[in-house]
Structures are given as structure tokens and as C-alpha cells.
Amino acid sequence: MNKTISHIVHLNIDADPKFISEEMLSEIENLVINLDITIKKKEIIKIKRINPSTLIGEGNLVKIDHDIKKKNINLLVVNNNLTPAQQKNLENRLKVKVTDRTGIILEVFARRAKTNEGKMQVQLAELIYRKSRLVRAWTHLERQRGGTTFIGGPGELQIELDRRLIQEKILNIKKRLSKVKRRRHVQRNLRKNNNFKTAALIGYTNAGKTLLFNKLTKKNQSSRSRLFETLDTKISRVYLGANKYIGLIDTVGFINNIPTSLIESFKATLEEVNKADILLNIVDVNDLNANQKIKVTKGILIDTGVEKNKISEMITIYNKIDIKGSKSLYQHKKNYISALTGEGVSDLKRTLKNSLI
Numbered sequence: 023m024n025k026t027i028s029h030i031v032h033l034n035i036d037a038d039p040k041f042i043s044e045e046m047l048s049e050i051e052n053l054v055i056n057l058d059i060t061i062k063k064k065e066i067i068k069i070k071r072i073n074p075s076t077l078i079g080e081g082n083l084v085k086i087d088h089d090i091k092k093k094n095i096n097l098l099v100v101n102n103n104l105t106p107a108q109q110k111n112l113e114n115r116l117k118v119k120v121t122d123r124t125g126i127i128l129e130v131f132a133r134r135a136k137t138n139e140g141k142m143q144v145q146l147a148e149l150i151y152r153k154s155r156l157v158r159a160w161t162h163l164e165r166q167r168g169g170t171t172f173i174g175g176p177g178e179l180q181i182e183l184d185r186r187l188i189q190e191k192i193l194n195i196k197k198r199l200s201k202v203k204r205r206r207h208v209q210r211n212l213r214k215n216n217n218f219k220t221a222a223l224i225g226y227t228n229a230g231k232t233l234l235f236n237k238l239t240k241k242n243q244s245s246r247s248r249l250f251e252t253l254d255t256k257i258s259r260v261y262l263g264a265n266k267y268i269g270l271i272d273t274v275g276f277i278n279n280i281p282t283s284l285i286e287s288f289k290a291t292l293e294e295v296n297k298a299d300i301l302l303n304i305v306d307v308n309d310l311n312a313n314q315k316i317k318v319t320k321g322i323l324i325d326t327g328v329e330k331n332k333i334s335e336m337i338t339i340y341n342k343i344d345i346k347g348s349k350s351l352y353q354h355k356k357n358y359i360s361a362l363t364g365e366g367v368s369d370l371k372r373t374l375k376n377s378l379i
């Protein structure tokens with residue numbers, strides 16, 4: 023198989039939330055590297071006016087085309103969301119494969135999924151994404167061909183078959199996932215009956231949720247500097263002292279512009295978050311985009327149906343205070359911790375204990 027050599031572009035057109043473009047570029051870079059794809063060129067393109075058919079204007083496309091030929095690039099990664107038509111038009115114009123942000127995120131999720139449930143959820147997200155591409159790409163194609171002329175032609179039939187097949191697969195996975203949902207529901211009810219409260223660790227990917235989970239529960243879940251290391255939900259007991267326990271939940275991390283198909287398919291997982299008594303939002307204190315990431319996290323919680331009051335009562339925990347001499351700045355401040363050194367963790371336990379009363 024030929025090696026994938028990519029060119030990454032980030033278009034700074036997403037006005038809200040205003041992420042620092044350099045950070046957004048390094049985020050997608052990180053995701054692309056995780057897919058073992060070589061990066062030959064990366065750039066931020068300032069867009070004044072959006073070109074509806076290709077998103078990127080012709081002037082920039084000429085330069086990109088030049089680089090693609092010069093550096094033997096065979097994949098263009100656009101760190102924004104492309105419509106199916108834009109993706110197709112770019113591919114036709116540049117004669118290389120083109121993928122957008124959602125495509126890359128879905129691919130990383132597919133690589134990370136280990137358990138049955140995780141795999142099913144990712145597969146569902148991919149099918150939902152593909153189905154929408156197929157249908158919309160087809161309507162676009164039909165319009166290009168002059169509408170009704172080709173109705174009943176082989177192209178339409180094939181797409182209709184693909185679409186039906188995809189729909190069947192979607193229904194099948196949804197059925198299997200509903201069993202998982204029911205099982206979780208039963209377990210939650212058991213906890214509720216025993217008056218066993220839960221706290222969910224949530225927040226942007228790579229913030230340190232799993233390392234904190236391990237610290238508090240003495241478990242050994244995989245925590246690595248890779249985006250979306252965790253896909254599956256884990257729950258474990260934490261002793262808070264004075265005969266009090268809480269169930270701590272570790273779950274999938276969030277990201278800006280998370281694909282809607284992922285939110286839809288991770289419902290069973292996200293339900294654990296929705297139903298938790300306390301939400302702990304883990305934030306990397308050294309992150310330049312920390313405030314934007316908090317906004318993104320809140321937005322995703324709203325989108326997934328978490329009650330407003332639960333979001334406003336959410337406790338923000340600033341993690342990684344051991345890095346870059348930040349310790350002196352944050353030492354003894356409430357909810358500033360290091361999951362690595364354990365600093366501030368016993369205070370956090372106290373906060374949790376108090377919130378149980």
C-alpha cells in the first residue's frame with residue numbers, strides 16, 4: 023500500500039468559539055500523526071470570503087495544487103467541516119483524496135475502539151456519516167446531470183441499494199446498543215436504590231481524566247498523551263473517608279466541533295454522564311485554549327441533554343499544575359490539582375465528600 027502523505031490546512035473561519043488557530047492546527051496535526059499519516063505541509067489559511075463550492079478560494083487552491091505536485095502529497099486534510107459536494111469538488115480539482123475534520127476524528131475513534139460496545143458505537147457513527155454523504159452526494163450529482171433525466175438509472179439504483187444496506191446495518195447496531203443501554207439502566211437503578219452517588223469526570227480529550235481516575239480509584243486504566251485514549255465508560259468506587267464512598271465515572275473526552283454522528287452513536291456512554299449526580303470538568307491549566315474548551319464542553323453537555331442546573335453546578339478542576347513551574351501559582355488554590363503528583367487530590371476528595379451531604 024502507498025504511504026499516505028498529507029497536507030493539512032486550517033481555515034480560520036469558525037468564528038465561534040474563537041480558538042487560537044495555531045492550537046487548532048496542532049490539534050489536527052496530533053490526530054493525523056496518530057493515524058500514521060506523514061505530514062509534508064501544514065498551514066493556516068485566512069479566509070475572507072467563503073467559496074461555497076470548494077470552501078477554499080481559487081487563489082489558495084492554486085498554491086495548494088502546486089505543493090501537492092511538488093511534494094507528492096496524496097491526501098488533503100481540511101480541519102473544518104466540508105459538505106459532501108465541497109469534498110467532491112476539491113477532489114476533482116486537486117486530484118487527491120480530501121478529508122475533513124469529521125473524517126479524521128471518526129478514523130481515530132475507529133482505531134481506539136477496543137471493547138464491543140466501543141466498536142459498535144464507532145461503527146454506528148461511521149455509518150451515519152457515510153449515509154448522509156451518500157444521499158447528499160447523490161442529490162448533488164443528480165442536479166449536475168440535469169435532475170430527472172437519470173432517475174431510474176443504474177447510478178441511482180446502486181446508491182439506493184447502498185443506502186438501504188447502510189440503513190439496515192444502522193438499525194441492527196442500534197438494536198444491539200439498546201441492550202447495552204438497558205443493562206446500564208438496570209445497574210444505575212441498583213445504585214440509586216442503594217443511595218450510591220456518582221461523579222463523572224468529563225472534559226476535553228487529553229486533560230487528564232483517566233490519570234485522575236486511576237489516582238482516585240487505584241485502578242490502572244490506560245492514560246496516554248494521545249487524543250481519545252479513552253472511549254469506554256468505566257465506573258469504580260472511591261473511598262472518601264468517614265465511611266463514605268462515591269462511584270467515579272471515567273468516559274470519552276470531548277473535542278471542538280465533535281461530529282454529530284458521534285454524539286448520536288455514543289448515547290449509551292453519554293447517558294452515564296447525564297445521569298451522574300456530580301460533574302467534574304477536568305481542564306488542563308496550561309492549555310492556551312482552556313476557556314474555549316470549557317465553553318465547548320458545556321455546549322456538548324447541552325447538546326446531549328444534560329440538565330442546565332447540573333451544568334451550572336459542575337465543578338471545574340484545573341489539572342497538571344506540576345507543569346512549567348505553574349505549581350507556585352496554583353498551590354493551595356481550590357480545585358487546582360496534579361493527577362500526576364497527587365497534589366490537591368485530597369482536597370478534591372473533601373470537596374466530593376461535602377457535596378454528598
Ligand SMILES: Nc1nc2c(ncn2[C@@H]2O[C@H](COP(=O)(O)OP(=O)(O)OP(=O)(O)O)[C@@H](O)[C@H]2O)c(=O)[nH]1
Pocket residue numbers: 226227228229230231232233234244245246247248249250251252253273274275276341342343344345359360361362363
Ligand atoms: N504533567 C502532568 N501530566 C498529566 C497530568 N494528568 C494527566 N497527564 C498526562 O496527560 C496525558 C493525558 O492524560 P489522560 O489521563 O489519558 O487524559 P484523558 O483526559 O483521559 O484523555 P482522553 O481519554 O483522550 O479523553 C497523559 O500523558 C498523562 O500522563 C498531570 O497532572 N500532570
Ligand SMILES: [Mg+2]
Pocket residue numbers: 231232233245251252273275
Ligand atoms: Mg481518558
